[in-house]
Amino acid sequence: MLCFTGDNLAKLKIGASATISVGVHKGELVEVDHLVPKSLVPALAKDFANLRFVPKSVNRTKSDLIRWPVLQAVKIFVRHGLISETAVNPVQNLAENRMSVRSAKAILPGHTSHLASLPVLANFAAGATDPRLIISRMGQLIDRIRDWEPRADSAVTFAELTQRHTSEHATRTNSLLRHAQSRVRDDSDSAKILEAELEKWFQRGKIDMLRAGVCEQNALTACKRARQATQTWKHELHLANVWQGRAEYRENMARQEVERAEDALNRAQNALSRAEEQLEKARNQTKVVGRDSEGKAIREPIDTTPFEERVAEAQERLERCEERLERAQDELGRATAEREAAEARVNSCTHAVSLADQAEAAAAASLTSAKNGIAAVERASEEHIRATHFVRQVTDSLSNLQQAVLSMAKRITAASGHESDARSSLLTCQRHHASARFDSTKGCMEISWRMDQLSAFDRHITEF
Amino acid sequence: MFEDHIWLRQLHDQFADERQRSRFTFVEVQEYRQEIAVLWNDDCAKEMNARFLNAMAESSEASLEAMRIQSEALARCRLDLENAHEFFNTAIDTSAVMHRHLEDARSSFRTIESQLNHGMAEFRVTDDNAAQADQLATEAEMAGNRAESAASYHD
Numbered sequence: 001m002l003c004f005t006g007d008n009l010a011k012l013k014i015g016a017s018a019t020i021s022v023g024v025h026k027g028e029l030v031e032v033d034h035l036v037p038k039s040l041v042p043a044l045a046k047d048f049a050n051l052r053f054v055p056k057s058v059n060r061t062k063s064d065l066i067r068w069p070v071l072q073a074v075k076i077f078v079r080h081g082l083i084s085e086t087a088v089n090p091v092q093n094l095a096e097n098r099m100s101v102r103s104a105k106a107i108l109p110g111h112t113s114h115l116a117s118l119p120v121l122a123n124f125a126a127g128a129t130d131p132r133l134i135i136s137r138m139g140q141l142i143d144r145i146r147d148w149e150p151r152a153d154s155a156v157t158f159a160e161l162t163q164r165h166t167s168e169h170a171t172r173t174n175s176l177l178r179h180a181q182s183r184v185r186d187d188s189d190s191a192k193i194l195e196a197e198l199e200k201w202f203q204r205g206k207i208d209m210l211r212a213g214v215c216e217q218n219a220l221t222a223c224k225r226a227r228q229a230t231q232t233w234k235h236e237l238h239l240a241n242v243w244q245g246r247a248e249y250r251e252n253m254a255r256q257e258v259e260r261a262e263d264a265l266n267r268a269q270n271a272l273s274r275a276e277e278q279l280e281k282a283r284n285q286t287k288v289v290g291r292d293s294e295g296k297a298i299r300e301p302i303d304t305t306p307f308e309e310r311v312a313e314a315q316e317r318l319e320r321c322e323e324r325l326e327r328a329q330d331e332l333g334r335a336t337a338e339r340e341a342a343e344a345r346v347n348s349c350t351h352a353v354s355l356a357d358q359a360e361a362a363a364a365a366s367l368t369s370a371k372n373g374i375a376a377v378e379r380a381s382e383e384h385i386r387a388t389h390f391v392r393q394v395t396d397s398l399s400n401l402q403q404a405v406l407s408m409a410k411r412i413t414a415a416s417g418h419e420s421d422a423r424s425s426l427l428t429c430q431r432h433h434a435s436a437r438f439d440s441t442k443g444c445m446e447i448s449w450r451m452d453q454l455s456a457f458d459r460h461i462t463e464f
Numbered sequence: 465m466f467e468d469h470i471w472l473r474q475l476h477d478q479f480a481d482e483r484q485r486s487r488f489t490f491v492e493v494q495e496y497r498q499e500i501a502v503l504w505n506d507d508c509a510k511e512m513n514a515r516f517l518n519a520m521a522e523s524s525e526a527s528l529e530a531m532r533i534q535s536e537a538l539a540r541c542r543l544d545l546e547n548a549h550e551f552f553n554t555a556i557d558t559s560a561v562m563h564r565h566l567e568d569a570r571s572s573f574r575t576i577e578s579q580l581n582h583g584m585a586e587f588r589v590t591d592d593n594a595a596q597a598d599q600l601a602t603e604a605e606m607a608g609n610r611a612e613s614a615a616s617y618h619d
Contacts, residue, residue: 137500144496145520148489152524155479155486159531162479166538166545169472173545173552180555187562194569201576208580208587215590222594222601229601233608243614344611352608359600366593373586380579387572390565397562401555408551415544418537425534429527436523443516450508 025055033059035073053457066094131454138451142444156433163426170419177412180405191398198391212374219366226359233356237349244342251335258332261325268321272314279307483531490524
């Protein structure tokens, strides 16, 4: 229609209608017509979406019938929430039955009396601004709003994403906390077992130390007794040896005396034999004591008394030798018995000394073992001191571990609170964003419709 | 987990950037509205503002504010989680140290047990040897007394 000419803009500024400047309707005034008759839907009477610009002749001569474009427009308005769905069926009936607007008055709710068409662009006239400039600004406003929309959507999406990942992170951290708490429990149990074991080894060490004392005392007693036995039996052996020497000497002396007595006895027996032989010879000997008458020498036996005395003397001597030999043999018997007793004593003492030596060796070994045992128990005691130190470090570490896990739990509780606050804020954000987006969509649509209407005012007429 | 923190921090930074960009765009829209208000101030403008644009601005402002509060809460949450992780790492390290001491203590217990058992074995040998020494001393006594001494012989 090309209404935004200099003349028309001047008319519009004072509230007058524009004049069509080109086309078949050139020279006619432009009027505003309702696409959906306001008699059908009074609520759309002042809605820009329902307005269209038509030449005056077209407006005045148009059919009063309800046509399909009207039904389509009603459906669009219903879809965009401008009117209620209840308006569709009555309009559809009117369109299907080719009824007129007048006949519809009786069937549509909210019907008001028909108003005269609004003066063209009366709304724009008050500002006295070039509508093309306004159309341009409206378009730019819509563009900017549509630039903002994906940006705002993206921010909200990021908010949701960040919230979700932070929540997942918090959940994972919570799992770690449970893991750490479980480890604290396990480590506490281990520490308790360790302390009990430390106490057990302490008690065992104490008992073993007492045992060590008793063992050492027993070993010392055994050593003392063995040493005394050794000394005693070595002394006894010495005495036995001395005794044996004396006994052997006595036996030798006795044996020599027996030999001497036997020699003496032999000599006495020989002397007696010679004396008896001489006596016998003497008894057969005679001596001349005179002459008998015949001149024969008178002979008489010689005196044998000296020979007899010598025999008697030899016999006496023999008897003495026999007595001496008997005495010597007795002595030899006694001396031999003593020597044998002494030898037996020496043998028994030698055996006793040997046994005592073995006892002393066993006692010494016992003492050595006792000392080794005591050294081992002392080393265990020193190790127990080290173990006590380690257990103390374990206890300290456990305390630090518990403290760390406690602090971790506090941080997670605080984090959970912040996460909950953030979630609440996100819900608020989503609610406001949905509302803003609803308003922006509706607003852009509305502005766009109005902008189209305003633009249509200046377009070539291609229909009517 | 350290990588998780880095990643989460980057995500938070990206979120802050997105929020900032959204605010800039929003401010641009509002500034443009103010700018065109001089030209476009007719009934239609008033109606659009009243029905849609003002409400949209208020909701958007409220949304951005809620997002700011959420972002700050998430940042605090992240810091707390990082601290929690540091405590977790400390706990793990401490637990490892504790287990080393635990192993040292157990090793000491094994040494104690070995030494005490060795001591007990030595004490058993001590007892055996002492008993043997006693027995031998007694046998020596008996053996020595089996034969008469010089004194008793002469008696």
